[in-house]
Amino acid sequence: MIPEELKYTEEHEWVLRTGEDTVRVGITDYAQEQLGDVVFVQLPELGEQVAAGQTLGEVESTKSVSDIYAPLAGEVITRNDSLDQQPDLVNSDPYGEGWMVELRLDDPTAVDDLLDAAAYQELAAAE
Amino acid sequence: MESRRTPLHAEHEALGAMFTDFAGWRMPLRYDSELAEHHAVRTSAGLFDLTHMGEIVLTGPEAGAALDHALVGHASAIGVGRARYTMICEADGGVIDDLIVYRTGELEYLVVANASNAAVVHEALVARAKGFDTTVADKSTDYALLAVQGPKATAILEGLTPTDLATVKYYASYPTEVAGKAVLLARTGYTGEDGFELFVAPDDAAHVWQALLAAGAPHDLKPAGLGCRDTLRLEAGMPLYGNELGRDSTPFHANLGRVVKLDKPGDFIGRDALAAVAEQGPDRKLVGLKTASRRAPRHGYPVLDATGNVIGEVTSGALSPTLGYSVAMAYVAVGNTEPGTELSVDVRGKREPVEVVALPFYKRSS
Numbered sequence: 001m002i003p004e005e006l007k008y009t010e011e012h013e014w015v016l017r018t019g020e021d022t023v024r025v026g027i028t029d030y031a032q033e034q035l036g037d038v039v040f041v042q043l044p045e046l047g048e049q050v051a052a053g054q055t056l057g058e059v060e061s062t063k064s065v066s067d068i069y070a071p072l073a074g075e076v077i078t079r080n081d082s083l084d085q086q087p088d089l090v091n092s093d094p095y096g097e098g099w100m101v102e103l104r105l106d107d108p109t110a111v112d113d114l115l116d117a118a119a120y121q122e123l124a125a126a127e
Numbered sequence: 128m129e130s131r132r133t134p135l136h137a138e139h140e141a142l143g144a145m146f147t148d149f150a151g152w153r154m155p156l157r158y159d160s161e162l163a164e165h166h167a168v169r170t171s172a173g174l175f176d177l178t179h180m181g182e183i184v185l186t187g188p189e190a191g192a193a194l195d196h197a198l199v200g201h202a203s204a205i206g207v208g209r210a211r212y213t214m215i216c217e218a219d220g221g222v223i224d225d226l227i228v229y230r231t232g233e234l235e236y237l238v239v240a241n242a243s244n245a246a247v248v249h250e251a252l253v254a255r256a257k258g259f260d261t262t263v264a265d266k267s268t269d270y271a272l273l274a275v276q277g278p279k280a281t282a283i284l285e286g287l288t289p290t291d292l293a294t295v296k297y298y299a300s301y302p303t304e305v306a307g308k309a310v311l312l313a314r315t316g317y318t319g320e321d322g323f324e325l326f327v328a329p330d331d332a333a334h335v336w337q338a339l340l341a342a343g344a345p346h347d348l349k350p351a352g353l354g355c356r357d358t359l360r361l362e363a364g365m366p367l368y369g370n371e372l373g374r375d376s377t378p379f380h381a382n383l384g385r386v387v388k389l390d391k392p393g394d395f396i397g398r399d400a401l402a403a404v405a406e407q408g409p410d411r412k413l414v415g416l417k418t419a420s421r422r423a424p425r426h427g428y429p430v431l432d433a434t435g436n437v438i439g440e441v442t443s444g445a446l447s448p449t450l451g452y453s454v455a456m457a458y459v460a461v462g463n464t465e466p467g468t469e470l471s472v473d474v475r476g477k478r479e480p481v482e483v484v485a486l487p488f489y490k491r492s493s
Binding site for chain 1: 145156157160161162165354355357358421422423425445446448475
């Protein structure tokens with residue numbers, strides 16, 4: 001499942017434009033499928049400045065832990081606190097209730113450089 | 128190299144399994160949710176394919192004597208039809224593998240080794256049995272191994288076999304039939320629950336698997352993969368070779384000195400080194416750790432004492448699905464092993480407080 005309207009990274013994150021210079025970020029259905037049951041999500045603090053590719057947080061399944069990377073540079077303006085109590089939302093609704101953070105981008109045009117759904121589909125299929 | 132597939136591969140594919148390569152085998156990691164599979168084993172039952180395990184058979188008048196020499200346990204003292212958990216060690220006491228030895232006849236033993244060590248154990252047994260009147264044969268390809276584990280295991284199996292399961296003792300094996308096929312039925316497992324392991328001919332494996340799934344359906348039996356097997360055995364405090372056990376530690380380090388039968392007659396490989404460890408006590412020991420956090424200590428993470436000195440290393444750790452907090456096993460220097468001792472684990476740069484607790488983390492109530 002790869003929604004057409006989203007942008008993607010090679011690290012299996014999705015990016016949704018939510019405003020002029022803001023985006024919502026989560027991990028893809030493919031990523032949650034690979035991880036297995038998510039039991040813990042560590043998110044960054046509000047106000048944190050992140051560079052593109054920098055570690056944004058961690059997702060733990062019973063068997064492993066994976067980093068979440070910032071898809072773009074910006075400031076963390078919202079975090080999905082529901083994941084503290086219900087980390088399994090990442091599995092059950094990765095593109096919806098399982099979202100992770102919202103960022104205010106340093107450069108709003110950088111979104112256009114991310115992968116589109118077709119390119120991400122190709123990437124995930126090759127793995 | 129292409130991974131080997133078990134005779135149940137098509138069954139796993141039909142059930143939508145996600146696979147993992149493990150010790151040269153393509154094995155089901157999980158079918159749907161490893162947490163759901165874990166809970167099924169604790170509350171109803173799970174069905175596992177364990178065909179990757181190695182089976183080595185010793186036969187002959189001195190099969191028992193050869194095993195007494197090769198292993199740390201007293202194989203020849205096992206009654207026919209019974210089984211023991213034991214280990215094979217190096218001369219220096221390091222663990223080559225942990226094993227279950229089934230005495231399947233007066234002059235016949237079935238040794239079950241970990242998949243990753245099956246070839247090494249076979250070679251070691253061949254070498255160590257030299258001079259004894261016995262043959263050592265790697266029979267791994269002759270067997271598929273299925274396990275039904277969980278409180279409903281007996282209820283699921285009883286309609287499929289003529290054997291009265293109430294008479295099947297823990298750590299015993301019986302040649303019988305299941306779903307009309309010849310099976311060596313053993314009351315053993317690696318989950319902390321009651322359950323059975325079934326050695327079957329590869330050609331019969333799919334038939335027995337399907338019969339168990341059908342009989343288990345009313346009991347909420349789930350096919351279960353290696354993912355939940357790891358969290359189940361961790362909660363039960365059971366060691367995994369490569370994590371808690373290895374050539375750099377002895378059974379005494381792992382709190383399993385009881386498997387070393389220093390008083391058995393005759394010499395055995397590793398005896399002198401193990402007797403010395405038994406007398407002096409190991410310098411580090413395996414302990415259980417519990418955390419207040421869901422952030423799990425993982426294999427290889429450093430364990431620190433209250434002053435921040437590294438005093439050990441985590442061997443296995445995960446969020447315990449049954450308990451709801453993270454648990455781990457770790458080797459720590461003696462002096463830090465008492466339950467209640469407060470330590471910390473460096474979890475990717477952040478110190479998480481942990482408390483030493485008695486193993487196992489989970490014990491079934493019945």
